[in-house]
Amino acid sequence: MAEGHSQNISSGQALLYLTDEQLRQGIEAMFFAYRGFTADPDRILEGLSYGRAHHRAIHFIHCAPGTTVNNLLAILGVTKQSLNRVLRTLIEDGLVKSHVGRIDKRERHLTLTEAGEALEQQLSDAQRARMRDAYRKAGPEAVAGFKTVLEAMMDDDMKRAYVALRDGR
Amino acid sequence: MAEGHSQNISSGQALLYLTDEQLRQGIEAMFFAYRGFTADPDRILEGLSYGRAHHRAIHFIHCAPGTTVNNLLAILGVTKQSLNRVLRTLIEDGLVKSHVGRIDKRERHLTLTEAGEALEQQLSDAQRARMRDAYRKAGPEAVAGFKTVLEAMMDDDMKRAYVALRDGR
DNA sequence: TTGGAATGTCAACAAGACTGACGTATTTTC
DNA sequence: GAAAATACGTCAGTCTTGTTGACATTCCAA
Secondary structure, X not given: OOOHHHHHOOOOOOOHHHOHHHHHHXXXXXXXXXXXXXXXXXXXXXXXXXXXXXXXXXXXXXXXXXXXXXXXXXXXXXXXXXXXXXXXXXXXXXXXXXXXXXXXXXXXXXXXXHHHHHHXXXXXXHHHHHHHHHHHHHOHHHHHHHHHHHHHHOOHHHHHXXXXXXXXX | OOOHHHHHOOOOOOOXXXXXXXXXXXXXXXXXXHHHHHHHHHHHHHOOOOOHHHHHHHHHHHHOOOEEHHHHHHHHOOOHHHHHHHHHHHHHXXXXXXXXXXXXXXXXXXXXXXXXXXXXXXXXXXXXXXXXXHHHHHOHHHHHHHHHHHHHHOOHHHHHHHHHHHHOO
């Protein structure tokens, strides 16, 4: 079932990229790369008494304006208590607005204020700059492979969330 | 300076993979993939009152047996106090051994005990299994691209640590 | 030999995740 | 219309993992 590429390779040197050593290299590459990936926004947030949690909330509210708390919970994969702490400070500080739903008044729809959008821009500029550099150094074929592997690495429900965000706009 | 691949592409559709939208997709892919990447070991650690920090320490002690606390600090990128707490519990529980250095008695050299190696095996089997699946689904060319982009995404000193680990055994 | 640098430990604290319990408003179901 | 379910907020408590500050030990060089 769904063997994919591996059938196209002569069985002698096939699957060389699947050795334990190769896999361990990939694991360490993920570890070190993720550190770089979060380093720039972390630096910006450091002085603002915000953390990575705030960044994530801001990012996804920016991408899906008007999303509900429950929606965000599912995407971020945290508890509502945890998210609530973050949202409360963001709302107090005037970066996020919460509107009662028109159709279902139990829901709160979240959007970024102008100040929130400004911070989002600042954070995402920093993160995109690093991403752009990496993409440029690696070239388009590598980028395609990069995305393919990352998608294959996601949990199924995470992949659904990712694909929905990717295609849904 | 160092334009790389982009010169080989006709300028019309060139750099399509460098649009903000493409970059944002890459950012989200990293976010969701990293969750999948850590999910399996996290599940195993859950019942053991250990966390991701313990996993990382065990992983790198396994890869570089006899390493010192300072060495590990540089690789993990945390403060020595933070690492120390983790190491203390691992030593108490008999998973890690700490020997005073023969040449420099200030140093502590760290190795895994048999029990430690067993847990390392269990954790790394789980993580490798997911990695192997992802690699197999994606195919060798994608894997090559994956690694290229990840390396380009690292901070320079992280890349040095990664390359040293990659080539140094 | 003495003072500084390096290595590592202990103590206290903060961020951010978690669970559990409870309250309120609203919608849905019977 | 009453009861159950849903969406959200909050209080309290715990755990992991990061931080700083203070301190002991050891090494090295002036």
